[in-house]
Amino acid sequence: MADLKLIDVAKGYGDVKVLSNINLDIKTGELIVFVGPSGCGKSTLLRMIAGLEKITGGDFLIDGVRMNDVPPAQRGIAMVFQSYALYPHMTVRENMSFALKLAKKSPAEINAAVDKAARILQLTPYLDRLPKALSGGQRQRVAIGRSIVRDPKVYLFDEPLSNLDAALRVATRIEIAQLKESMPNSTMIYVTHDQVEAMTLASRIVVLAGGGISQVGTPLELYERPQNEFVAQFIGSPAMNLLDGEVTATGAQTTVSLTGGGTAISSVPTRESDKGLKVRIGVRPEDFVPTDGTHIYQGTVALTEALGEVTLLYFQKDGDKAGIVAKLPGIHNELRGRVVRLTADPRKVHVFHDGKSLLYR
Amino acid sequence: MENIAGKRSALTWAVHISVVLLVLLWVVPTFGLLVSSFRTGDQIVSSGWWRAFGTQEQQLNPIRIAGEEKEVDGRFVIEGNLFGNSKTVISLWGTSSREPTAYQPGDTADLGDGQTLTVQENGDFVLTSATSTKDTRLPRVFATASAPPEFTIQNYRNVIFSPLAGQSIGQAFLNTLTVAIPATIIPILIAAFAAYALAWMDFPGRALLIAAIVGLLVVPLQLALIPLLNLHNWAAMTINETFGLTGDRALSGKGYLGIWLAHTGFGLPLAIYLLRNYMVGLPRDIIENAKVDGATDFQIFTKIILPLSFPALASFAIFQFLWTWNDLLVALVFLGTGNDQQVLTGNLVNLLGSRGGDWEILAASAFVSIAVPLLVFFSMQRFLVRGLLAGSVK
Amino acid sequence: MSQAIFALSTIAIGVGGCILYFYASNLFLDKVLFPARGPNAGRNINRAEAVRPWLFLAPALIALGLYLAYPVVATAWLSLVKEQGATRNFVGLANYAQMTSESKFWESMRNNMLWLFVVPAASTAFGLLAAQLTDRIAWGNFAKSLIFMPMAISFVGASVIWKLVYDTRPVDQAQIGLLNAVWLQFGGGVWSVLFLRILPALLLAAIAVGLAWGVWALLRPVLGSGGSRGSLVVVLLRLLGAAVFAALAVVMLWWLVGVFTVTLPYGQPQTWLTIPFWNNFFLMIVLIWIQTGFAMVILSAALRGVPEDTIEAAIIDGANPFQIFFRIKVPQIMGTIVVVWTTITIVVLKVFDIVLAMTNGQWETQVLANYMYDKFFRAFDVGVGSAAAMVIMLLVTPILVWNVWNARKEMR
């Protein structure tokens, strides 16, 4: 019931351009996650959608209605703040009913809405407490409850879990996922730093960087078919390895001869004219497999980190050979100091030219 | 807040206008007195200070015509100028107090008995008479003149350098300074040590002492007047008796020493409270580190706490200075009222009583007394604000 | 000149004396009394540490004891004795009886109560308004420092400034007091109705509504069901507060009627300071003018301390600027408002200079502090003067207790 449309949206503070050319279509029922490096403008974009920041260029529409000059309260949105932003002088019940009171709803209606939200979020025992008498997780739930009671079309979350400890964060993440399930008609936009949150919650992820959108897609799309080096490296941990090389054979499969020695075969198709093209291939650490045959990379393991289920192998930079990371299943501490050859499935070898993936030409 | 979408700018305008009004309301009274202090007494009482910047329509005091009489064509004529010098421009004039605005400049008035009088715009007049005017009273001219804005610093010269009714503001200024400076510095020193002890030393009864000081913070100093005056008198008398001081050399219960001590006592609770609050907030690590390094409490205090507490010390100093400078009650009670001891506020109150209508003197005196605090205020506002916040928001 | 030298040398002696005392006494403690060497070094260090705080505190304690604590006791005693010739006789409460039989005393009490209600309320309200408004504009700091400026001016100086504003000239002369000049602009026309009837009426109505809201807020927990009423004392205090507020609200409404029925002497210059009862307000304006800056500075800091995101949350919840101010910001800075209020209350109780300088208590403007001064230094009646001083002390005692209570809470 709430389709959001951003057309060439831009934001500047005076001469400082923070965001520009933001084009985005969000469908009812989606949970969109904004990710990106710190300071790239995620919060700013979210606050523009909320109406807390003026939009300095372009149009923003909800259900086809231009919202640029509509005050926040009339946009049908609710926002959950990173620091919860609970009103410290009001009890939980008063916090949750404040918006409804301002909207002049009847007391019966207000109580029903608050009680229902409290039940969903298991806040019923705390309704008469002040926020200072609640734990961090409970406060977070009150903040969510405060948005639920308003029954908004769009929920906005700005890093809602970043003030919680690791265990609580996982638990609350799951709660949010369930909440989303139970409200198939509401749209949610969620800002986070945490990749796991992004990958698990999102129906689509928006990667913001350098004042614009780098790529929009489902979590798997971003993981498997990143449009550019930035997204490729941003999604996944440790980051994707990038190796310089030159196209030597083209066709349905592409062969790249790498500067540091080694040859990579990718299933990305190339044209005849691409031969000799300077490219960069990308392989995720977890996609490397040890080999005895042709290798993409050969080097001495400088350091191993055994995490239990996997082991990270760190290869040293050596002349024009890049330093890379590989992730092998199992425990492989014995590989330290040894020379290891690595290759990868052609379907998992990405090819970039000029920072952009050849897949999307 | 400015960034909120859909915000009406009318509200912003309302805010600007309200603030302008508020500021005007707060500044205009002071400004009025300031302007008045640069006008002559006549100007002040004849028109509101807000007219001081425009041309003044002013009813002049009656001027009696005088001059050498000449005989011209059988008529006796006196020519001259009403003002002698002057940029004054006459807009209307008359010859009787009942009709001071009967004639335009250049008109000729018939005064009867064959006398006529013509007055020009610049004050030139011609009086003609059929008979000699020698030994008769010449007519008076009532002129309404418009004078350009005119300001003078004569009021300040008068109040500062020439004693009015035996009270010189210049002297009072010095007296006030004599009161205020020691009364500012001494309590700071005493309070700083006490505050350190209350903040960082452990001893039984500390909490009780702090509570007592918070309590003393609100004790009205009115309570202290009579007992302390008695105390001072008694102390002076005892000293006089033991040392056999008489006549001129005898100490009096009223004097600078007494007022310094009184201001010290009255200022201490706030000083200790403020400084303690500030010192408690200093990082514990620094102090403990210094202790581990073998510093004594005295060294910690002088080498670490005092320098770090500078902002709090400064803000209290400003407070205390403003307070002692502006105080009237303590000065009235503990200081003599003699010329060499009267302070500015006391002087001003006296002037209000004795010369309440002489606005030029009052205004100039008031501004002499306000000048120093205002200077301190505007140059050290930052510290003052910081001190206020440390003292109240905790 | 000699006086300057005298002052400078006293500063040197005073400061030098203080430093010498602290330095020498510490040295004496460490080197002579409990030297940290020899067989008893350990014990000596401990003893020195136990004594040192008192060395640091001694001058302050002596000064506080002598100049604040002792006078409270002494005044209490003086209020119970009467000087008869050279002797002092204990007369019990006779001084109080005499004082309460004087109409001047009751006039002072009434006026003081008036001051106590009006000045803190008006200063805090103006301060809050100024703080909220100036925080939102670019030249706010400049505006703030101008509104704050009267803080630096002495009460006497302020009195002179306002006396000029209130000055009156005879009808046929030009008015030099701003207030009369403005007053004479009104002749009973539309503007007069707007500014002298409707505007004050609106103001009074607003105050009445505020008071009514206060009554409701105070009574709600008492009337409401449930066990969270609090102790009997709290209930009684709430009821008392509500009664006072209600009474004030009625007075406001009474005045509201008065605003429309009174015949105003248009065209007549007024001697503002001699109009009985209302002249008190003209005196209060001076103190309000001074104290507003103080309230503004502190409240503005408090307002800036209100978390920005609670305000944004309220915007999203649909609150308008007024609702944000009264329902989000003000409740969050309530603690500071109370502190400002009580601080100004204390100033009000001590107010003396303004009355002395402007009316000297004539025309029914007497206040306790000036009454007391009159008794002490004009009538030389120490007994009654002390009794008046004790009344002032009594009035600040609740604040004193409350302050100490809060400080104790903070200490733990």
Ligand SMILES: Nc1ncnc2c1ncn2[C@@H]1O[C@H](COP(=O)(O)OP(=O)(O)OP(=O)(O)O)[C@@H](O)[C@H]1O
């Ligand atoms: N008032 C302002 N004036 C100028 N630049 C601003 C202003 N507010 C924010 N910015 C800039 O806008 C950019 C985006 O800020 P934003 O808060 O949206 O980042 P973010 O992506 O949310 O970062 P984080 O992940 O650290 O929260 C930042 O580079 C910031 O410096």
Ligand SMILES: [Mg+2]
């Ligand atoms: Mg952010």
